[in-house]
Amino acid sequence: MRTSSLFALLTIATLFSATRLSAQCTPQMNISVYSDGDPSPDGLTVYGYSSTEDSSTLCSCYHSDYQTTAVLQLADGSYVDNTEPGETSSVSAPTDGDGTYYALGAAGLNCSCYGNLGAGGPSISIPPPSSGDYRHRRYPELV
Amino acid sequence: MRTQTIINVQIRFCVAVILSVGSLCAQHVHVMSAPGAAPGGLPVVVDGSKNPEKIPDTLAYQHFFAAFAAHPTPTAQEQGRQNAQLGPLQLAAADRATLVRTLAAFRVQLDQIASAVLVAGTPVALAGLQTQKSTLVVTTLASLRQALTSDGASRLDQYVQTRVKAHIVIYGGAM
Numbered sequence: 491m492r493t494s495s496l497f498a499l500l501t502i503a504t505l506f507s508a509t510r511l512s513a514q515c516t517p518q519m520n521i522s523v524y525s526d527g528d529p530s531p532d533g534l535t536v537y538g539y540s541s542t543e544d545s546s547t548l549c550s551c552y553h554s555d556y557q558t559t560a561v562l563q564l565a566d567g568s569y570v571d572n573t574e575p576g577e578t579s580s581v582s583a584p585t586d587g588d589g590t591y592y593a594l595g596a597a598g599l600n601c602s603c604y605g606n607l608g609a610g611g612p613s614i615s616i617p618p619p620s621s622g623d624y625r626h627r628r629y630p631e632l633v
Numbered sequence: 634m635r636t637q638t639i640i641n642v643q644i645r646f647c648v649a650v651i652l653s654v655g656s657l658c659a660q661h662v663h664v665m666s667a668p669g670a671a672p673g674g675l676p677v678v679v680d681g682s683k684n685p686e687k688i689p690d691t692l693a694y695q696h697f698f699a700a701f702a703a704h705p706t707p708t709a710q711e712q713g714r715q716n717a718q719l720g721p722l723q724l725a726a727a728d729r730a731t732l733v734r735t736l737a738a739f740r741v742q743l744d745q746i747a748s749a750v751l752v753a754g755t756p757v758a759l760a761g762l763q764t765q766k767s768t769l770v771v772t773t774l775a776s777l778r779q780a781l782t783s784d785g786a787s788r789l790d791q792y793v794q795t796r797v798k799a800h801i802v803i804y805g806g807a808m
Contacts, residue, residue, distance in 0.1 A: 519805040524696035528717040537717045541700040609804045
């Protein structure tokens with residue numbers, strides 16, 4: 491009788507601790523970055539833009555100090571960038587040279603549990619606009 | 634201020650790596666590396682350029698709305714950026730006006746949520762604001778689908794499915 495009571499107690503204790511373990515929250519990071527770019531309809535300006543979304547399961551952690559950076563790589567190989575507090579950023583530059591332009595982005599935030607986090611978006615080559623005027627001026631071979 | 638500087642340095646590091654290596658980058662400080670990730674790196678969970686079907690629709694629209702929205706009275710920079718962004722969608726004038734109007738309303742509400750995030754103070758409050766933002770995306774998408782013509786809704790969806798999803802990278806994993 492005493493043995494069976496002890497066994498029952500042990501079983502209850504095991505089940506209780508298992509339930510507690512499964513109820514524990516594990517932080518799950520889920521941070522996404524979107525980057526892209528487009529030329530203006532007249533082809534005189536290129537725009538790069540980036541956005542960040544944080545869908546992390548935070549548990550007892552806390553995320554703050556979000557920053558988003560948009561970067562343009564210009565036709566001559568130089569870069570312009572703009573960092574904004576928050577989850578979106580954009581940057582622009584005049585199209586003063588033939589060649590390919592690229593847009594890319596990056597995000598940063600502070601996690602109270604794990605410190606500073608950063609993530610980069612993809613590097614995107616910016617397509618020419620559909621306007622015939624722009625194609626004639628910058629892509630004469632397409633007209 | 635110091636935190637901002639540190640994050641800025643990290644972003645610049647990240648951008649520098651992207652630019653020099655031409656690859657994706659995630660820098661993660663004070664965190665154990667996940668298996669398969671570069672030392673100190675947050676692993677890529679989904680690369681939209683390779684697996685766009687694994688990017689959830691709601692997330693893709695969330696990015697689209699946030700990146701394309703301009704304020705009801707936009708600055709010249711905002712206006713120029715949005716004009717450039719909307720060109721490839723090739724919407725009819727009425728649909729374009731509807732989208733711009735809806736995005737402006739979205740921007741106003743998103744700004745309010747963003748302001749609340751700054752002073753949230755607790756993980757519970759922050760999680761509540763995340764939920765609020767997700768709800769905003771769902772209701773904005775629903776109202777857009779009702780307000781756009783079927784052609785406009787189809788063009789928008791095609792753009793989000795093919796172009797936006799391909800330009801999203803999701804990082805993460807259990808910590």
